[in-house]
Amino acid sequence: MIRATIRGIGSYVPPKVVTNDDLAKLFTTSNEWIQTRTGIEERRFADEGTLCSDLALEASRRALEDAAMSASDVDFIIFATLSPDHHFPGTGCYLQKKLGVRHIGCMDVRNQCTGFLYSMTVADALIRAGTYKNILVVGSEIHSSALDFSDRGRDVAVLFGDAAGAAVFTACETLDQGVLYTELHADGEFAKALHMDVWDISRKPYLSQESIGGKEIWPHMDGRTVFKHAVTRLVELVHHTLKKNGLRPDEIKYVIPHQANLRINQMVAEKSNIPPERFLNNIQKYGNTTAASIPLLLDENYRSGKLQRGDLILLIAFGSGFTWGSALVRW
Numbered sequence: 001m002i003r004a005t006i007r008g009i010g011s012y013v014p015p016k017v018v019t020n021d022d023l024a025k026l027f028t029t030s031n032e033w034i035q036t037r038t039g040i041e042e043r044r045f046a047d048e049g050t051l052c053s054d055l056a057l058e059a060s061r062r063a064l065e066d067a068a069m070s071a072s073d074v075d076f077i078i079f080a081t082l083s084p085d086h087h088f089p090g091t092g093c094y095l096q097k098k099l100g101v102r103h104i105g106c107m108d109v110r111n112q113c114t115g116f117l118y119s120m121t122v123a124d125a126l127i128r129a130g131t132y133k134n135i136l137v138v139g140s141e142i143h144s145s146a147l148d149f150s151d152r153g154r155d156v157a158v159l160f161g162d163a164a165g166a167a168v169f170t171a172c173e174t175l176d177q178g179v180l181y182t183e184l185h186a187d188g189e190f191a192k193a194l195h196m197d198v199w200d201i202s203r204k205p206y207l208s209q210e211s212i213g214g215k216e217i218w219p220h221m222d223g224r225t226v227f228k229h230a231v232t233r234l235v236e237l238v239h240h241t242l243k244k245n246g247l248r249p250d251e252i253k254y255v256i257p258h259q260a261n262l263r264i265n266q267m268v269a270e271k272s273n274i275p276p277e278r279f280l281n282n283i284q285k286y287g288n289t290t291a292a293s294i295p296l297l298l299d300e301n302y303r304s305g306k307l308q309r310g311d312l313i314l315l316i317a318f319g320s321g322f323t324w325g326s327a328l329v330r331w
């Protein structure tokens with residue numbers, strides 16, 4: 001039986017560190033408010049002009065190096081982002097050009113914080129079907145150029161940071177290794193609880209002087225609704241994933257949760273009966289990096305030696321859409 005395994009992992013964050021105190025110089029907020037409510041201490045912002053595909057390129061090179069592969073070994077690219085280089089074409093095409101490979105297929109996935117899990121599920125299915133052998137899956141975001149750094153947008157602006165993460169998924173025939181299980185969900189009923197209007201095709205033109213002066217060009221979030229649903233859905237998801245696979249909570253070495261809010265992950269750990277030290281987090285250093293958060297967290301813990309080959313890990317994410325999903329992986 002063929003299944004997909006993660007043969008190489010890499011990530012990249014831009015060097016510029018932005019602390020909570022730095023943000024407090026731009027609008028009314030405080031280090032204390034941000035840390036207490038979210039756990040975030042700092043995040044990275046890319047320099048102006050740096051694109052989502054630029055961060056993705058660095059992360060991809062590191063993942064390929066870790067896999068001991070070159071870009072020409074890749075059969076297909078799946079690119080998850082909510083902050084593409086352009087409205088179209090997909091950013092996967094720009095990454096393909098930057099990697100110096102041509103003619104392999106590229107696909108963009110627009111599933112926000114769950115983007116990496118949706119992408120790896122597709123990669124796993126394509127590999128299991130025998131369609132491709134080596135798929136590069138990337139999550140990359142430049143949030144800093146699309147945040148409202150005024151009091152009006154402060155609830156959202158404090159949360160997000162720029163980063164990229166990438167993984168090379170490869171076909172393997174070992175039964176108990178790689179992607180063992182995935183499940184994906186969405187509920188469009190709550191699409192407007194976390195959304196951004198900019199390319200609203202019900203309007204002509206999409207952008208006008210009025211919309212630029214107004215609030216449509218910035219992300220909007222009903223934070224409390226997102227928080228409440230995130231905890232409920234993620235707890236359900238952990239229980240369901242474990243039950244479907246006949247696993248007890250103590251059989252999971254680490255949970256790799258999307259990094260939206262430290263308090264969300266702490267509550268999910270508590271309600272899932274999984275010791276909090278098994279829930280890995282790095283939101284303190286990077287904020288919410290949406291599609292990049294899971295590969296960034298995997299890469300950090302793999303390179304530090306905490307995550308070891310053979311560990312059984314559970315990946316979970318919830319975000320805009322609403323979308324949510326899980327994956328069980330034998331690392």
Ligand code: UT7
Nearest residue numbers: 028029030033037113154155158223224226227260261319
């Ligand atoms: O991947 C999914 C992405 N998003 C999420 O997961 C976000 C989920 N939601 C959250 O993380 C939280 O709802 C927030 C961190 C965004 C907000 O925390 P909260 O405890 O839900 O605060 P709140 O929105 O209820 O606001 C409380 C107060 C308000 O003031 P008043 O009305 O009580 O006077 C806000 O105006 O905090 C105020 N506030 C701020 N104060 C300082 C909102 N943003 C800020 C800020 N600094 N940045």
